[in-house]
Amino acid sequence: MNKGLMPSYLLGADGLRALACLAVIFHHLTQRLAMHNQTTVVQETQAFFLLGNAGVSVFFVLSGFLLALPFWKSYLVGGKFLDMKHYVFRRAVRIVPGFYAAFFVSVLLAYIWQVETEFSIARLITGLTFTSGFHYTTFFPSELNGPLWSISFEVFSYLLMPIFMLGLFYLGKKRSFTKAISYWLGVMVLILILNQGVHFLFTPDEVQRGWEYGLIGGAKFWIPNYNPIGFFGQFAIGVIASLVTVHLFRRTDLIQRFKQKGGFDIVSGLSLALVFFFIFLVRHSGEFSLSIQNQPYYFPIFPTLIAITLCTAPLSRLFGKILDNFLFRYTAKVSFGLYIWHFLVITMVERYWQPTYVHMGMSDFNTWLVVSIVVLFISYIIATLSYYLIENPVLIWAHKRQRRTTQKEQTVRKEAM
Structure with missing residues (x-):
């Protein structure tokens, strides 16, 4: 292991992304099973999978972790701040094509099916501009595709992270791990203070506040516990975990000895086991409940356990490879498509095949299981098509474009010398 050198592929990230994606899907599938009609064992299992929505937190921690890596690699060796033009371009080509496709199909189906949609113009505009999460009336940009709510929060975190990084890069000439982690712990404190301000200033009134009033009523119930500032706290945990990982790779001799003894396998395996055990307990x-400022997904306990797994799995000898098995790596590849399309599949199954496949609506377990397997299978097919026909072609085009741009910049610099 060369000092300061990290592999381009980090073990464990794909496995965690796949688990997060499947957890969210299982959350929505188990919502369709009428819990009160099931055996005790099924009820307890269902209660566990209903907390699969915590997979959204994993996505935020993962994004913070992976997007911060190039910043930390540059920062710790005294390098320059990243080119924001390239950063924004890469984020846009990764998110926009797939999201726009799913969003437009959702809007079109709502129009064809004549689904009543309040504040439709505002939700359309804020959906297209990734600003829907700033108000409860637009929180869910699509009436038919609820999971799209989190995308605006992700985009907000994408933009906010470099702003804080910029402050660190220009905070004195001396750079160190201690300085960086102290700075980002300070960012965490600032986020908690700002989040408290959001609670104080933007808590909605109680008029039609609740899921019984539809998606807008549900959003009104979620806000302000669900808000972009608060979710950036989960993203920031991933940023800090990324810093720790880069630092660990730089501590060559000490880390190598701990790795050879299987220390990282134990830590990463134990932390992930604690994730499942914690979800089972709660x-x-x-x-x-069990979170600071009533944030969702048991903040900061749950995202911190995920961050520990992310920090240590890349240095494990075996655990990271097990986590990144073939199925999970493929699931991770098409995970964005799975996330943005699976709820539309559920909706279409309800409309055209199983009308009882609604929230807590299906009593027979065996029927529910068959329908859910079909939903999962179709979701994988659509996600695969989305990746290979929409997402990946744009990514390939963007990679070629960026490579040509880099070559031109290098040519200009050589000619100027």
Whole structure:
């Protein structure tokens, strides 16, 4: 292991992305099973999988972790701040094509099926501009595709992270791991203060606040516990985990000895096991319990356990490889498509095949299981088509474009010398 050198592929990231994606899908599938008609064993299992929505938190931690890596690699060796033009371009080509496709199909189906959609113009505009999460009336940009709500929060985090990084890069000439982690812990404190301000200033009134009033009522119930500032705290945990990982790779001799003894396998395996054990323990708790400032997904306990797995799996000898098995790596590849399309599949199954496949609506377990397997299978097919026909062609085009741009810049610099 060369000092300061990290592999381009980090073990464990794909496995965690796949687990997060499947957890969210299983959350929505198990919502369709009428819990009160099931055996005790099924009820307890269902309660566990209903907390699969915490997979959204994993996505935020993962994004913070992976997007911060190039910043930390440059920062710790005294390098320059990243080119923001390239950063924004890469984020746009990764998110926009797939999201726009799913969003337009969702809007079109709502029009064809004549689904009543309040604030339709505002939701359309904010959906297209990734600003829907700033108000409860637009929080869910699509009436038919609820999971799209989180995308605006992700985009907000994408933009906010470099702003904080910029402050660190220009905060004195001396750079160190200690300085960087102290700075980002300070960012975490600032985020908590700002989030408290959001709670104080933007808590909605109680008029038609609740899921019984539809998606807008549900969004009104979620806000302000769900807000872009608060979710950036989960993203920031990933940023800090990324810094720790880069630092660990630079501590060559010490880390190599710990790795050879299987230390990282133990830590990463144990932390992920604790994730599942923690979710099992809190399966009957309230939606905003056991977390700071009533944030969702048990902040900061749950995202911190995920971050520990992310930090240590890349240095493990065996655990990271097990986590990144073939199925999980493929699931990770098409995970964005799975996330943005699976709920539309559920909706179409309800409309054209199983009308009882609604929230807590299906009593027979065997029927529910068959339908859910079909939904999962179709979702994989659509996600695969989305990746190979929409997402990947744009990524390939963007990679070629960026390579040509880099070559031109290098040519200009040589000619100027």
